[in-house]
Amino acid sequence: MNERERVLAQHLSIAAVERDTGLSKDTLRVWERRYGFPRPERDGAGDRLYPPEQVERLCAIRRLMDAGHRPGRIVALAPEALQALADAAPAAPVAAASAPALESYLALIAQHDMHRLRHALGQDALRLGLVAFVTQLVAPLNTAVGEAWMQGRFQVFEEHLYTECLTGVLRQAIASIAPPPGRGTPRVLLTTVPQEAHGLGLLMVEALLALEGCHCLSLGTQTPLGDIARAAQVHDADIVALSFTAVQGAPAVVAALRALRRQLPPRTAIWVGGGCPVLYQRPLPGVLPVQAIGSLPAEVARWRRAAALAGG
Numbered sequence: 001m002n003e004r005e006r007v008l009a010q011h012l013s014i015a016a017v018e019r020d021t022g023l024s025k026d027t028l029r030v031w032e033r034r035y036g037f038p039r040p041e042r043d044g045a046g047d048r049l050y051p052p053e054q055v056e057r058l059c060a061i062r063r064l065m066d067a068g069h070r071p072g073r074i075v076a077l078a079p080e081a082l083q084a085l086a087d088a089a090p091a092a093p094v095a096a097a098s099a100p101a102l103e104s105y106l107a108l109i110a111q112h113d114m115h116r117l118r119h120a121l122g123q124d125a126l127r128l129g130l131v132a133f134v135t136q137l138v139a140p141l142n143t144a145v146g147e148a149w150m151q152g153r154f155q156v157f158e159e160h161l162y163t164e165c166l167t168g169v170l171r172q173a174i175a176s177i178a179p180p181p182g183r184g185t186p187r188v189l190l191t192t193v194p195q196e197a198h199g200l201g202l203l204m205v206e207a208l209l210a211l212e213g214c215h216c217l218s219l220g221t222q223t224p225l226g227d228i229a230r231a232a233q234v235h236d237a238d239i240v241a242l243s244f245t246a247v248q249g250a251p252a253v254v255a256a257l258r259a260l261r262r263q264l265p266p267r268t269a270i271w272v273g274g275g276c277p278v279l280y281q282r283p284l285p286g287v288l289p290v291q292a293i294g295s296l297p298a299e300v301a302r303w304r305r306a307a308a309l310a311g312g
Helices: 003-009 014-019 025-035 052-066 079-086 099-110 114-128 128-149 155-173 199-211 224-234 251-262 293-311
Strands: 047-050 188-191 217-220 240-243 269-274 287-289
Touching: 003 047, 003 128, 003 199, 014 025, 014 052, 047 052, 047 188, 052 079, 099 114, 099 128, 099 155, 114 128, 128 155, 128 199, 128 240, 128 293, 155 199, 188 199, 188 224, 199 240, 199 269, 199 293, 217 293, 224 251, 269 293
Parallel strands: 188 217, 188 240, 240 269, 269 287
Antiparallel strands: none
């Protein structure tokens, strides 16, 4: 047995990793493709073999998922960052929708019953109130829909139909919110950078910001950086809010944020959120990462206090 064979003998098969971590084989393959981790080696037959340190890291990821962290935000994190999350004091849990409630929505999507899906979402928005609807139902439901897609339960078109239904419900809810008062009202410009085509997160953020009395202007998705800067100037934006998924690589995200920061005046804040891990690994000067959508009210309150001090 040569050295490589001795090393590979200590690695685990994908079936053993599934057994030890509780992560399905399909999930491991999707993460490998989508996030670049895990990075298994291959044996002579081409089968995946996982080094012990990667299995340990996968176990840490699974524990964090059980504690409420979303896969898209933690899978690509370095081991040190995972340990820091594990060591951090847990935030007060938000009462999320129950598994049966989420499954009932997934069943409507699988049945392609868009009328009942839209009606159920609208009723829950009225019953829960917009804040609880977004944070306790929509956020975990988005995760459940994404996981169902990764498991092969949903096709892309079914995920898109769900997104369209939810978009309509959120837009209707936002339209019903009274216009904000003029005084102490942050003007927030919402958009995504080019190649970021997912706008549902932006709409969820807009709903919570509107409830906090912010004056929101959405440019939709995939706005060139120069146009973001010009729109912020024309509309005298106090905050530019951007959403990032894990679609783009870390270098592209960091480069875009640095370029936009240079184009905006110092008084215009940049708030970022979404499932791109680099936003929270390496915070940039002049860019505020908002990892939990439920923390937006506190951030708005902090902005108001700072604005009052600057004005006084």
